[in-house]
Every structure is written in structure tokens, then in C-alpha cells.
Amino acid sequence: MDYIDPHIHMVSRTTDDYETLARMGCVAMSEPAFWAGFDRGSVESFRDYFRQLTQFEPKRAAQFGIQHYTWLCINAKEAENVSLSREVIAMIPEFLNESNVLGIGEIGLNKNTKNESTIFLEHVDLAVRYNQQILIHTPHLEDKFQGTKMIVDMLVHDTRVDRSRVLVDHVEEHTIQEVLDQGFWAGMTLYPVTKCTPARAADMIERFGPERLMANSAGDWGPSKPTAIPDLIMELKRRGHSRELIRRVVYENPCKFFSQSKNFKAPLGSS
Amino acid sequence: MSNDPKPASRSAQKVLSEEFFLSRSKILDLAATLDRLDRAEGSVDELQQRQLLIQGIEILLDKNPDKAKRVQLLMSRPYDPDWRKNYGLH
Secondary structure: OOEEEOOEOHHHOOHHHHHHHHHHOEEEEEEEOOOOOOOOOOHHHHHHHHHHHHHHHHHHHHOOOOEEEEEEOOOOHHHHOHHHHHHHHHHHHHHOOOOOEEEEEEEEOOOOOHHHHHHHHHHHHHHHHOOOEEEEEOOOHHHHHHHHHHHHHHHHHOOOOOHHHEEEOOOOOOOHHHHHHOOOEEEEEEOOOOOEOHHHHHHHHHHHOOOOEEEEOEOOOOOOOOOHHHHHHHHHHHOOOOHHHHHHHHHHHHHHHHOOOOOOOOOOOOO | OOOOOOOOOOOHHHHHHHHHHHHHHHHHHHHHHHHHHHHOOOOOOOOHHHHHHHHHHHHHHOOOOOHHHHHHHHOOOOOOOOHHHHHOOO
16 A cells, blocks of 8 residues: 655664665655754754755655655754754754745654743744644653643744644654644654554544544654554554545545655545 | 544454554563562662652553543643743744
8 A cells, every 4th residue: 555654764764764765656755854863063964954854865765756855943852952953943944935835843842841942932933934834743751742742832822823834743552642633743753652643643643533644654763663654554454444434544644744845746546 | 544543453352362462562561660670779769760650650550441441531731721831932
């Protein structure tokens, strides 16, 4: 079955992974800007990173027939450096007209600090001023519940934000309800230790239905599995769910959400 | 397609039979971890992490629903609705 991975960090994956993903049915992906495994020292590091995301990775993906899209920001971990964050935010508009940019992301919180919150709000303002969609990172483990509620609070507080153009990622059992109830899209991240397993994601699909719900692999520097979405497809098939339901979650929903960006073109001839 | 939450597509008996061995394995992993703690030098009985594990196990054993959500909340920092005021953000 063709599918779209709406959140995968391909800069941390090999070209072999692109080939494997293509063989598994991945026809498109979106790659949010994130932490490099170390804190970057200058705005020029981010400029080079954004060139990688907008110029190099799309070509690497295209070798295997995969459409590559991206989101730009300075991530929450590095947002503790407020002055650098503001330099990066000021530079981002240079790249917003690149053909694979879908919006601003993954912005969010990490340890739920004041500086992270300040930079989150400034990213949201940037997105609104440039009419961009938003992709959101919610914190991990014990910080997730608190951080997700803080993020939702900031978003609903800003009446300019169109909630149907915001994807809140890494939802789990204790955060999914509020995200969906507030009218946002929700993403379940399938990750071996933290975040969510395919079985628990299937449980959430059964409990909350497929409306505004997606799944992704994250596929980053950590012990993640870039082919996690096919694992979810297998789990849903094993439980007897219809092809229609599965396709809605792994293909149609990402298409519908991304189509709100002028740069997204639905993959042709997908099955 | 309707967005009604999908009812469980399998009977309880089918879920149990399909997931018994995986669940058995996870219980054994947890039991072995607790044994390992018992064999190790020193005591962690007073540490919060140990207490959270025990409280999590108690949730698994009670008769109430939403066990996964309740375990998640047990392991979460609380939310303060006045956080913006405390941070001086408006």
C-alpha cells in the first residue's frame, strides 16, 4: 500500500533507507527541521541546514520516486539560545518560496521553559504573518502532558491561528483527546522506546477514529525505525481493519493536510 | 467514511489469544527487572522511580478503564493553568 510519512528526519538516514522506504510503499514524506544532535553555533549553520533540506534531500529522495517536503524552524532544544533563535527566525523567510517548503516546524517545547515558550510564540507569529502551516513537536516522557497543554494554550490564545492548518505531533494516550477536541490535526509517532508503538497507535485509531489523525516514524538519530508506518499498516490489517480505513490514515489524511500548502502536489498514480 | 470511533474489530477472546504470549513476555520482563533490583546492592524503595513503577502496576491491576492513559498521567509532570502568568508571558 502506498503511504506518506509526514514526519521523518532523512538527514539522519542513509540513501539505502530511501530505497527501502520506496520498496515499502513510501511515495512522499515531509521532514521538519530539528536538532542536529548538538547545538549549532551560528545562523549560518542553519542557513546551510535549510539548503540541505530544500535542495539536497529532495534530489536524494527523487532518485527513488519519493516526493520530499520540508518545514523550517529552530527547534525547541536550541530555543534556549534566544538571540540565535531570533536570528534564525529572521532568516527563515529567505527559504519560504522554495518549492518543497510546507510551513514552519517542528516548533514546540522540550523542557517547557520560558525561553522555549517565547521562541514558540515568535515562530507562530512568523507562520501567521507568512500564511504558513505549522507542524508542532510536543515534549517527551514526563514533560509531554504539561508541554502539550502549554502549546495548546498558546495556540488557542492566538485567534489568528487556523487550527485546521496545524499538526500537533507525538500525541499519546493522555494528549490525543485535547488536541483533536481543539480542532488540530494529530500525529502519532511510532518509536521503539519513547512515544508510541504500532499496537498503541492502532488502539488510538480504534478509539478516536481516523478524522485528522496521522502516523509517522520520526526516523531520526535515535533508535528509531524508518519503516514504522508499514508496521502500523500490518497491525491494522492483522486486526481486520478495512483497506479504506488504513489508507485514510497513512495516505489520504497527510494529503488532505499538506494540500493546504500551495507547494504540495499529491503523488500521482498512488494505490 | 464516518469518523465514528471504530469498535474493536476483534472479540475479547480473539484479542486475548492473539496477544497472550506478547503480554506474558512483557510481564516476565517486568518481573525480571524487579528481581534484578532486589538482587542489586543497596535499596531503591524510597526512590520516586521505583514508587512510580509500583503505582503503575497497581493501575494495571485495578478494575477501572483507560489504563494506558492513567499510567501516562501517573508518569507526567502536572500542568499549571497559570503558567503564562508565572513566566511573565501574555
